[in-house]
Amino acid sequence: MMANKGIHWFLLAHLLVQIANTNARVPAIIVFGDSSVDAGNNNQIPTILKSNFEPYGRDFIGGQPTGRFSNGRIATDFISEAFGIKPTIPAYLDPTYGVKDFATGVCFASAGTGYDNATSNVLSVVPLWGELEYYKEYQKDLRGYLGEEKANEVLSEALYLISIGTNDFLENYYLLPERSLQFSIEEYQRFLAGIAGNFITELYNLGARKISLVGLPPMGCLPLARTTNILIGSECIEEYNNVAKDFNEKLKGLTTNLNKELTGIRLVFSNVYDFLFEMIQNPQLFGFEETATACCGTGLIEVSYLCEALSLFTCSDASKYVFWDSIHPTETTNGLLADHVMKNDLAHEFLR
Numbered sequence: 001m002m003a004n005k006g007i008h009w010f011l012l013a014h015l016l017v018q019i020a021n022t023n024a025r026v027p028a029i030i031v032f033g034d035s036s037v038d039a040g041n042n043n044q045i046p047t048i049l050k051s052n053f054e055p056y057g058r059d060f061i062g063g064q065p066t067g068r069f070s071n072g073r074i075a076t077d078f079i080s081e082a083f084g085i086k087p088t089i090p091a092y093l094d095p096t097y098g099v100k101d102f103a104t105g106v107c108f109a110s111a112g113t114g115y116d117n118a119t120s121n122v123l124s125v126v127p128l129w130g131e132l133e134y135y136k137e138y139q140k141d142l143r144g145y146l147g148e149e150k151a152n153e154v155l156s157e158a159l160y161l162i163s164i165g166t167n168d169f170l171e172n173y174y175l176l177p178e179r180s181l182q183f184s185i186e187e188y189q190r191f192l193a194g195i196a197g198n199f200i201t202e203l204y205n206l207g208a209r210k211i212s213l214v215g216l217p218p219m220g221c222l223p224l225a226r227t228t229n230i231l232i233g234s235e236c237i238e239e240y241n242n243v244a245k246d247f248n249e250k251l252k253g254l255t256t257n258l259n260k261e262l263t264g265i266r267l268v269f270s271n272v273y274d275f276l277f278e279m280i281q282n283p284q285l286f287g288f289e290e291t292a293t294a295c296c297g298t299g300l301i302e303v304s305y306l307c308e309a310l311s312l313f314t315c316s317d318a319s320k321y322v323f324w325d326s327i328h329p330t331e332t333t334n335g336l337l338a339d340h341v342m343k344n345d346l347a348h349e350f351l352r
């Protein structure tokens with residue numbers, strides 16, 4: 001009798017979970033952006049900006065490097081899990097996945113890219129408009145797989161996540177002459193925000209309705225940036241942080257405007273700046289021990305191929321570090337960031 005009752009409860013719980021799943025308001029998560037959210041697209045293109053080798057991925061499921069720029073999962077994986085969908089979001093260009101996998105989430109992001117076409121040219125990666133072309137191809141495949149009606153439902157109920165922009169400043173504007181001769185930093189920000197607006201509008205015209213636009217991190221505190229300040233105590237570069245804050249204000253304004261202009265859109269601006277800055281300023285509060293340098297190698301400059309398995313300096317426990325390589329957060333940081341974005345922006349807007 002008791003055992004029987006247990007089974008009934010089990011079946012009931014199972015049924016409730018199934019109902020919750022079929023009523024899930026977000027059936028898929030569709031990701032655009034740069035290395036902050038690239039799940040491995042760069043593995044498939046001829047660029048030197050890759051991370052599909054050890055020690056990348058050493059804390060990932062199965063200890064596998066995947067092309068994610070971290071020791072484990074990235075924030076979008078955690079967000080997908082929090083929505084009850086799946087623990088990882090596959091890269092669109094990865095040939096081991098197909099439309100069946102992509103129907104519940106897909107990543108078009110490419111490390112090294114930016115809003116500006118000139119940024120993606122620097123390391124020959126997929127430009128943002130190229131990510132959109134892949135998305136159109138995906139729409140076609142999804143309609144073939146699910147049928148027109150069901151596919152359109154998935155495409156309009158899906159959550160679109162856009163995380164991009166750091167490279168436009170660090171890999172392009174502040175490094176190369178072209179844009180910095182052409183634009184003041186203020187003009188360049190407006191130029192990029194204009195592209196962001198056009199991109200979101202195009203996505204809306206293609207059927208997207210629920211969109212999270214992620215702002216810039218405190219990019220002056222990335223270990224690589226701090227290393228250039230090594231002679232003056234490796235402080236964060238204030239100018240970069242101020243630009244990130246300014247640009248975030250512009251994206252916030254853009255979000256307000258587009259929510260008024262585009263009927264039925266639900267665009268949220270997701271601010272990660274303040275929370276990440278807090279982690280960097282007070283690492284102990286979050287269980288971290290190191291924030292100025294990264295886990296991989298010396299932690300001063302290593303990223304992509306410079307972060308390599310033979311380095312004797314790589315830390316043994318990445319969870320004690322805010323940053324995994326000189327630009328990208330550890331899995332622990334990614335989990336905390338995802339949790340923050342879920343609680344502050346996504347859960348009450350898109351999950352109930």
Ligand SMILES: *[C@@H]1O[C@H](CO)[C@@H](O)[C@H](O)[C@H]1NC(C)=O
Nearest residue numbers: 115116117118127129130195
């Ligand atoms: C970027 O390049 C694409 C393809 O050539 C073009 O359609 C688009 O207008 C360009 N964007 C900007 C802002 O120049």
